[in-house]
Amino acid sequence: MTALQLKNIKKSYGTVDVIHGVDLDIQEGEFVVFVGPSGCGKSTLLRMIAGLEEISGGTLSIGGQVVNDIPPSKRGIAMVFQSYALYPHMTVYDNMAFGMRIAKESKEEIDRRVRAAADILQLTQYLDRLPKALSGGQRQRVAIGRAICRDPKVFLFDEPLSNLDAALRVATRIEIAKLHESMPDTTMIYVTHDQVEAMTLADRIVVLSAGRIEQVGSPMELYHHPANLFVAQFIGSPAMNILPARVEKAGAETIVTLTGGRQAFLDIATDASQQGKPAKFGVRPEDLTVAQGEDYLFEGQVALSEALGEVTLYYIEGLVEGEPIVVKVPGNQPVRRGESVRFTADRSKLHLFDAEGLSYRR
């Protein structure tokens, strides 16, 4: 069942268009993550769903009902803010109870729901405290508890982990994942710029850029089959290496010539009209391996190598103007600076994009 439907949603401030017509269907119980660089409009989109920003064009339906002109409290949503947005003068209990008190719920019902939420989030012993007496992680849990108490159809998270330190971020991320598992009927929409959060939490990821959807898909779909250069470089860390190339032979399998003169064979079909046209060749740092012998994709001097313990990163300069080629090899394999190394990759892991940046699908 469709929980949420965005039809040609637009947002403009005066003459400046921020969101250029977004179409998206979100299923009930789905965990959808909006991800994109800052300024791409992901938070604006979430705030429009919440009702905190007016919708300039298009229709938004929640549970089959158009909610464009319905106030936030009546949309069946709850929102968790980046800054927690707890009411500083109220105890944890009152923070969670506030919405229900406004809605004139009975005392017993309020108490039942607050205690149930506190129980899920291990906040029971803090119910009498003020937010300022809590740690960052506890505050965010209270904010989540306040959302749970509203018993919403759709949960909205606006970068909820950004204000937490690294360790807490991981712990809270797992808690959110568990929370979603425990509420299978509740739809969750989560905004983040952190792709690790997106990859680990999402059923589906919506990649946004400059107010447009670049691609919608499961995390693995986005990783293995990016629709375009933007998604290819946004998903994955370090980002996918892109090398200018020229299509040498189009067909069921394609042969391209890379900068540096080497040829690459790809299991990707291209149209005969592409013969001789420029293209972009992509390969992820983790798919590259050190080549033994004469079969390699490119050769370059290691400008810098970073040993991280579990992996080692090589930065190869000189092949692409301005940007180094990054290679990620497992374990600790130190290489001397300036040493010339040849790299290759499994042909099934190579990507090819046309001159406009659109992906040739495998």
Add this chain to the structure above:
Amino acid sequence: MEQLAGALVTVVIGVLGCAAYFFGSNFLLDAAFPSRGRDPLTAARNMRRANAIRPWLFLGPALLVLGIYLVYPVFESLRLSLHDRSGRNFVGLSNYVWMANNPGFRESMFNNMLWLLFVPALSTFLGLVIAALTDRIWWGNIAKSLIFMPMAISFVGASVIWKFIYDYRAAGSEQIGILNAIVVYFGGEPQAWITIPFWNNFFLMIILVWIQTGFAMVILSAALRGIPDETIEAAVIDGANGFQIFFKIMIPQIWGTIAVVWTTITILVLKVFDIVLAMTNGQWNTQVLANLMFDWMFRGGGDFGRGAAIAMVIMVLVIPIMVWNIRRASAEMEGR
């Protein structure tokens, strides 16, 4: 013209004098403890000594002036309040006994309490409402400037303005006071407003409210802007309406600032003097403590003992609020 020139010369001499004092004293200090051209050990010791003394050179004049004009008068007032009208013969507490039985003093106390209840409450309330409303309209800043302007007018100046508002002309003649003009326009009898006992107190209080609302508005407006938007958005999602957001989310978050504004105006009200002096001089049952003190001290022969006793009462009333206010303000500061 002569006075203007005199004032100008005074200002120039004052500013130059201050500059000369700071340059001169620092020069002398550096000359007494030279740090240049000495062996490192002496230089370090001299520098340390000079740095220990330097703050006092800057603080010195202010401390001296505060001592002469604030600390000394407190003790002198206390002494005077225990002496007779000439300030020479010790009379114990008899000035205070007289005060307790004096109807004029009781009337002043009563009026001061009225001022105390009415002015801070109304100023703070109006300031808060105006601050909240002007944040939402495009001409809010113009409105704020207009409301803030009376702050720049002296109390006596404000009283002169309001004297015109309350001005009374006999029935049948042209009313130049706007209040009477309105009353007459609607067919009423013109009134000599400031001579109507009890209510005239409120006509006087309105003047101070008019002045102080601007102050309350500016401070509270800043506090309202300091409230994080997210808490308000969270309340919107929780379903709170405008009133609920204002009273349950915004007001509690700026409660500390409201208290500081309230007490600051309260302290001002306890000392209210100029408005009463200029408007009624305490006639028609509008007497207040400060004006009563002034009357006894400098008019009707000048009874320094009784005047000082009344001054002590005002001080005792102000001190607790002052202490609380300062504590509150510094707590607010730390909270930021």
